[in-house]
Amino acid sequence: MKILHSLYGLIVLILFSLLLTGSLAVAAEETVCIQCHGGLDGHLGEPVAQWRTSVHAANGISCHDCHGGDPTDFEMAMSPERGFIGVPEYAGVPDFCGRCHVGVKEDYLASAHGQALEVGGPNCVTCHENHAIQLASIDLINENTCSMCHDYERAARVKNEISSTEASLTKLEASVAALHRVGIDTQRLKEELFASRNAFRRLFHTVNIEKIKSQTAQFDQDLSETKATISDYENRLGQRKLIGGVFVALLVLGGIVALLIRRTYQNKE
Amino acid sequence: MNLAKEAMDWLDRRLGVSDLIHSNMGGYLLPRNINIWYTLGAVLMAMFGLQFLTGIVLLVYYVPHTEKAFASVTMIMNEVPYGWLLRYLHVVGSNLIMVFLLLHLLSVLFMGSYKRPRELTWLSGFGLLNLGFAFCLTGYLLPWSQLSFWATTVATDAAGAIPVVGDYLVAFLRGGPSVGEATLGRFFALHVMGLPMAFLGLVGFHLFCVRRIGISSPPFGEDYQPTALTQHFHHEEHPGGVPFHPNYTIKDLSMVFFALAALVAITFYAPWLFIPLDALDPADPFTTPEHIKPEWYFLWAYQTLKIFPSELLGLASQGAAMGFLAILPFLDRSPERRPGKRPIFVALYLLGILLFVGLSIWGHYS
Numbered sequence: 001m002k003i004l005h006s007l008y009g010l011i012v013l014i015l016f017s018l019l020l021t022g023s024l025a026v027a028a029e030e031t032v033c034i035q036c037h038g039g040l041d042g043h044l045g046e047p048v049a050q051w052r053t054s055v056h057a058a059n060g061i062s063c064h065d066c067h068g069g070d071p072t073d074f075e076m077a078m079s080p081e082r083g084f085i086g087v088p089e090y091a092g093v094p095d096f097c098g099r100c101h102v103g104v105k106e107d108y109l110a111s112a113h114g115q116a117l118e119v120g121g122p123n124c125v126t127c128h129e130n131h132a133i134q135l136a137s138i139d140l141i142n143e144n145t146c147s148m149c150h151d152y153e154r155a156a157r158v159k160n161e162i163s164s165t166e167a168s169l170t171k172l173e174a175s176v177a178a179l180h181r182v183g184i185d186t187q188r189l190k191e192e193l194f195a196s197r198n199a200f201r202r203l204f205h206t207v208n209i210e211k212i213k214s215q216t217a218q219f220d221q222d223l224s225e226t227k228a229t230i231s232d233y234e235n236r237l238g239q240r241k242l243i244g245g246v247f248v249a250l251l252v253l254g255g256i257v258a259l260l261i262r263r264t265y266q267n268k269e
Numbered sequence: 270m271n272l273a274k275e276a277m278d279w280l281d282r283r284l285g286v287s288d289l290i291h292s293n294m295g296g297y298l299l300p301r302n303i304n305i306w307y308t309l310g311a312v313l314m315a316m317f318g319l320q321f322l323t324g325i326v327l328l329v330y331y332v333p334h335t336e337k338a339f340a341s342v343t344m345i346m347n348e349v350p351y352g353w354l355l356r357y358l359h360v361v362g363s364n365l366i367m368v369f370l371l372l373h374l375l376s377v378l379f380m381g382s383y384k385r386p387r388e389l390t391w392l393s394g395f396g397l398l399n400l401g402f403a404f405c406l407t408g409y410l411l412p413w414s415q416l417s418f419w420a421t422t423v424a425t426d427a428a429g430a431i432p433v434v435g436d437y438l439v440a441f442l443r444g445g446p447s448v449g450e451a452t453l454g455r456f457f458a459l460h461v462m463g464l465p466m467a468f469l470g471l472v473g474f475h476l477f478c479v480r481r482i483g484i485s486s487p488p489f490g491e492d493y494q495p496t497a498l499t500q501h502f503h504h505e506e507h508p509g510g511v512p513f514h515p516n517y518t519i520k521d522l523s524m525v526f527f528a529l530a531a532l533v534a535i536t537f538y539a540p541w542l543f544i545p546l547d548a549l550d551p552a553d554p555f556t557t558p559e560h561i562k563p564e565w566y567f568l569w570a571y572q573t574l575k576i577f578p579s580e581l582l583g584l585a586s587q588g589a590a591m592g593f594l595a596i597l598p599f600l601d602r603s604p605e606r607r608p609g610k611r612p613i614f615v616a617l618y619l620l621g622i623l624l625f626v627g628l629s630i631w632g633h634y635s
C-alpha cells in the first residue's frame with residue numbers, strides 16, 4: 001500500500017511538474033545580427049531597437065530577410081559569399097523592398113513618384129520609414145510628409161478618393177478577426193481581404209487620381225460580396241445567442257421548479 | 270398487467286431490486302440539516318457525464334495526427350452539424366468541472382468531512398481532483414494549436430528539473446526529444462482511454478465509500494455533536510433524517526439545472542473566456558508565441574515555479590503542498606469538525622485560499 005501511495009505521489013508530482021505551466025515564453029532564438037548590433041551604440045545599434053517595434057518583427061521578418069548574409073555565423077554574417085547585401089543605394093530601395101512587395105513596386109515605379117526616383121523623388125522609406133516600419137495605414141498620407149516634396153492638394157484628393165474603401169477594408173478586417181475569435185473558419189475570408197487589400201494598395205501607389213476613381217468602384221463591389229458573407233456569419237451567431245438564451249432560461253426555470261418542489265417536501269418533513 | 274411492472278416484478282423476484290432501490294433511495298436517510306454544498310457531488314457527476322457524451326461524439330470526427338488534428342477541430346467547429354456546440358460544451362465543461370471540484374474540496378475541508386473514518390473517501394476524491402487536472406492537461410494538446418504545442422513543450426520540459434530521472438522522464442512523456450506525433454498519440458490515448466478508465470474506477474470507489482460509511486452530518490447547529498470514534502467499522506445512520514429520494518435528489522436536480530444553465534450561458538455567450546488567442550492558430554514548432562500562460566487552474570503552480578530560484582525547489586514545494594493535502598486526514602486526527610472550534614485550521618484554510626487566488630492573479634499578470 002505504501003508503495004502504491006509513493007507511486008501515486010510520484011505521478012502527482014510528475015503531472016504537476018507538467019502542469020507547471022506553460023509560460024516561460026521560450027525566447028525566440030536571436031540571430032547573430034541582433035546579438036552583435038543590439039549591443040552597439042549609435043547608427044549601428046539603433047536599427048535593432050527600431051526593428052523590434054516594427055510590423056516586420058511582429059511577422060518574423062528579421063535582418064537577414066532584407067539584408068541577406070548568414071544569421072547563424074558571426075564571422076560570415078556580412079559576407080557577400082553568403083548573400084549579404086548591406087544597405088541599398090537611395091535609388092535601389094524600391095528594388096530592395098520590391099523583392100517581397102512585388103505588386104506595389106510595379107505600380108510605384110510606373111507612378112509619378114517612381115518616375116522621379118532618379119532625380120530625388122520619394123522612395124519607399126520616405127513615407128514608410130525603414131527599420132521602424134509600421135502596418136501601413138491611410139494616415140501615412142498626411143500634410144507633413146507629402147509637403148516635404150510638393151503641395152498637399154493632390155495627395156489630399158487621393159486620400160479622399162480611397163478613404164471610404166480603406167475604411168470598409170479596415171472594418172471588414174475587424175469583423176473577420178471577431179469571427180475568428182469565436183471559432184469561425186475565416187481562412188478564405190482572410191485571403192480574400194488580403195488580396196483586396198494588396199490590390200488596393202497597388203492601386204493608390206499609382207497616385208493616378210483618374211485610375212483610382214475608376215477602379216475604386218470595382219473594389220467596393222468586390223467588398224460588398226465579402227461583407228454579405230460576413231453578415232451571414234454574424235446573423236447565424238446572433239441566432240445562436242437567441243437559442244442559447246432560451247436554453248438558459250429553460251434550465252434556470254427547471255432549477256427553480258425543482259427548488260419549489262423541494263420546498264413542498266420540506267413542509268411535510 | 271402493465272409490461273413495465275411485470276418486468277420489474279420479474280427482476281425483483283430474482284435480484285430483490287425493490288429492496289435495493291428502497292434501501293438506497295427512499296429508505297436511505299440523510300441528516301436533516303444537510304446543506305447545498307452536498308449537491309456538488311451530483312453536479313460533478315452530471316458535468317462529467319456530459320464530458321463523456323460530448324467527448325465520444327468529438328471522437329468520431331477528431332483525428333489524432335499532427336498533420337490533421339487542427340484541421341479536424343476546425344472542421345468540427347465549422348462543418349459538423351452542431352460541432353461548435355459539442356466542442357464548446359466540452360471545453361467550457363472542463364473548466365467548470367475544475368471550479369466545482371475545487372468548491373467540493375473546499376467545502377469538505379471546511380466541514381471537516383475528510384476526517385476519520387472517511388480517509389479513503391478523501392483520498393479517492395483527491396485522486397479524482399488530480400485526474401481532473403490530468404484530463405485537462407492531456408486534452409489541452411489535442412487541438413494541436415500553437416497554445417497546445419508550446420504549453421505542452423514548456424510543461425513537459427519542467428519535468429526535466431527532477432534530479433537523476435528528469436531527462437528520461439521528459440523523453441518518456443514526449444515519446445522523443447521534442448513534442449511531436451508520439452506525444453500527441455500518448456496524450457490522446459491517455460485522454461480518451463487511460464484516464465476515463467481510471468476515473469470510472471476511482472469514482473466508483475469514492476461513491477462506495479460515501480455510501481458504505483454513511484454521509485457525514487454538517488457540523489453546524491446546536492444539536493451537532495462530534496461522532497465518537499470506534500475501533501470497529503461503523504456506518505453512520507441518521508435516524509429521523511430526510512429520505513435521499515425524492516427529498517434530496519430534487520435538490521440535487523435543481524443544482525444540476527443551475528450548473529447546466531451556467532455552462533450553456535458561457536458556451537453560447539462567452540466561450541472565448543477559456544480559449545486564448547494562441548489556441549486559434551495551428552501549431553508551428555518554428556514560431557514561438559510571445560506569451561504562453563497556463564489555464565487559470567494551473568496559474569498558481571506556474572507562479573510558484575517563478576518565485577523559487579530553482580525549478581526543482583518550485584516543483585518540490587508544489588509536491589509538498591499536494592502531498593500535505595493528500596495525507597491531511599492522517600495528520601488532523603481530532604474528531605472535532607465544527608469550524609468555530611477549529612480556529613487554527615480555519616485561519617490556515619483562509620490563508621490557503623488567499624494564497625491560491627493571490628498566486629493565480631500574480632501568475633496571470635506576471
